[in-house]
Amino acid sequence: MTTASPTDLCHAAALVRAREMSSVTLTTMCLDRIAARNDALRAFITVMGDQALADAKRADAEIADGHYRGALHGIPISIKDLVDIAGIPTTSGSAVTPRHPLHDAPVVRNLRRAGAVIVGKTNLHEFAYGTTSDETAFGAVRHPQDLSRSPGGSSGGAAVSVVEGMAFGALGTDTGGSIRIPAAACGIVGLKPTYGEVSCDEVVPLSVTLDHVGPLARTVRDCAVLFLGMRDGEIAAGAGAQAHGTAWLGIPRAYFFDKLDDDVREMFDRAQSALEKAGHSIGTVEIPLAERAPDVYLHIGLPESAWYHAPMLAAEGDKYSPGVRRRIELGRYVLAEDYLRAMHAREVLRRAVDKALEGLDALLLPTLPIGAPRIGDATVTVGSSEEPVRAMMLRLTQLFDITGHPAVALPCGEGRDGLPRSLQLVGHRGGTERLLDVAAAVEAQIAGGSGSVGGGVG
Amino acid sequence: MTVEAWLTSACADAERRGLPELKPLLESLARSMQALRDADEAFGHPAARPPDDAAPAA
Numbered sequence: 423m424t425t426a427s428p429t430d431l432c433h434a435a436a437l438v439r440a441r442e443m444s445s446v447t448l449t450t451m452c453l454d455r456i457a458a459r460n461d462a463l464r465a466f467i468t469v470m471g472d473q474a475l476a477d478a479k480r481a482d483a484e485i486a487d488g489h490y491r492g493a494l495h496g497i498p499i500s501i502k503d504l505v506d507i508a509g510i511p512t513t514s515g516s517a518v519t520p521r522h523p524l525h526d527a528p529v530v531r532n533l534r535r536a537g538a539v540i541v542g543k544t545n546l547h548e549f550a551y552g553t554t555s556d557e558t559a560f561g562a563v564r565h566p567q568d569l570s571r572s573p574g575g576s577s578g579g580a581a582v583s584v585v586e587g588m589a590f591g592a593l594g595t596d597t598g599g600s601i602r603i604p605a606a607a608c609g610i611v612g613l614k615p616t617y618g619e620v621s622c623d624e625v626v627p628l629s630v631t632l633d634h635v636g637p638l639a640r641t642v643r644d645c646a647v648l649f650l651g652m653r654d655g656e657i658a659a660g661a662g663a664q665a666h667g668t669a670w671l672g673i674p675r676a677y678f679f680d681k682l683d684d685d686v687r688e689m690f691d692r693a694q695s696a697l698e699k700a701g702h703s704i705g706t707v708e709i710p711l712a713e714r715a716p717d718v719y720l721h722i723g724l725p726e727s728a729w730y731h732a733p734m735l736a737a738e739g740d741k742y743s744p745g746v747r748r749r750i751e752l753g754r755y756v757l758a759e760d761y762l763r764a765m766h767a768r769e770v771l772r773r774a775v776d777k778a779l780e781g782l783d784a785l786l787l788p789t790l791p792i793g794a795p796r797i798g799d800a801t802v803t804v805g806s807s808e809e810p811v812r813a814m815m816l817r818l819t820q821l822f823d824i825t826g827h828p829a830v831a832l833p834c835g836e837g838r839d840g841l842p843r844s845l846q847l848v849g850h851r852g853g854t855e856r857l858l859d860v861a862a863a864v865e866a867q868i869a870g871g872s873g874s875v876g877g878g879v880g
Numbered sequence: 881m882t883v884e885a886w887l888t889s890a891c892a893d894a895e896r897r898g899l900p901e902l903k904p905l906l907e908s909l910a911r912s913m914q915a916l917r918d919a920d921e922a923f924g925h926p927a928a929r930p931p932d933d934a935a936p937a938a
Contacts, residue, residue, distance in 0.1 A: 751902055755909070
């Protein structure tokens with residue numbers, strides 16, 4: 423068979439369904455890519471080669487018997503190593519003693535029920551507590567385009583697995599932006615669904631009221647298929663994002679555009695122009711008190727992570743990466759009064775985002791204010807000021823973890839450094855599928871069309 | 881507990897526990913805590929009063 427390698431998950435699914443390519447062939451392709459590139463990129467902690475090939479053979483047999491389960495059937499995917507898979511250690515990227523689960527997490531069970539083939543578990547910022555994927559017991563994850571740079575995090579290995587063709591989709595988690603940040607840094611699509619929509623059971627928590635599970639993939643349609651598989655365990659024929667019509671979009675200028683690198687600003691402006699030219703209606707909206715989001719985030723996330731880690735810190739505190747341990751220890755000092763203050767503020771912010779969305783399909787803003795940072799850098803230059811990398815990477819995403827609104831990161835071109843830049847769409851709570859439809863329409867206008875700063879498609 | 885008193889107490893505790901490296905993080909958290917408390921009125925804290933009204937009656 424001489425069929426060309428599929429470019430994305432939906433393309434692969436079409437080939438499998440038509441029996442032009444087998445799941446075993448797809449899975450072998452992914453395993454070969456892992457074998458070729460994982461030493462350099464450290465995307466995977468555990469490769470499940472034998473099990474994946476056995477699952478792929480089973481999928482091929484089922485499909486040959488006429489039992490096609492939908493667009494994930496026979497498709498190789500990766501799972502962030504924060505999520506339980508029966509019989510495989512859950513390391514959380516840490517030297518701390520791993521979990522040894524006897525059962526799959528419900529989200530993994532759903533993906534298997536939809537027919538997905540799991541090729542392995544991906545590397546991450548230890549316990550998902552960071553945005554650069556360089557504090558991990560399994561070696562820093564590297565950006566595929568520049569090994570000196572971070573792919574973002576905490577789902578850094580998940581993003582790299584997709585970019586490198588090691589998987590056709592990935593499961594990540596997002597507490598302050600950990601799906602959208604690596605998706606943006608690596609130039610792919612990442613979806614944080616509405617809070618609570620995809621099960622977080624048997625997923626090692628970072629912050630129990632902020633954690634979300636969602637997909638990373640090459641396209642919005644791919645993410646839609648993975649989202650349905652994660653949520654429902656089945657994908658009806660024809661389900662997924664539909665790019666139809668034009669949308670009403672609102673740009674929250676205040677706070678979100680105060681600190682952006684020049685390339686992000688330029689790529690965003692080009693994308694906005696392309697969308698307006700295509701007939702989308704775009705205005706400006708306000709989210710009062712958005713500038714307090716980092717304070718609210720800290721006072722919720724810190725104590726919640728300290729609560730979960732307390733027993734492990736007591737037993738194995740010396741096994742944590744120093745930076746991760748410091749952040750967890752910090753959470754022990756947050757007063758109950760200030761935690762409740764932040765939880766009250768959270769409700770106000772939630773209503774503020776709801777109000778900003780009134781009459782709109784989605785909010786439109788950048789995902790990351792910078793391109794992928796260099797591994798080990800604590801600060802980054804943005805305009806004329808030096809800013810902390812961690813604060814910059816969380817700056818535009820964390821509000822929507824606080825409020826629980828669905829948000830998707832989409833590539834919108836490359837900066838002068840050749841690295842991807844990304845925009846973000848935020849939808850109504852409970853409206854993840856509608857948001858994906860809007861994102862598909864936006865993607866159709868800007869995919870490749872915004873080009874690159876300094877000589878791109880323009 | 882005031883933010884200032886909290887910071888003094890937290891730094892002393894971190895020192896006692898052999899974690900002096902927490903001090904700059906605690907100082908940063910103190911600034912964030914103050915900013916959050918200062919926003920009580922803006923966030924509609926049910927008992928918040930405007931600054932002029934905050935002093936106890938003589």
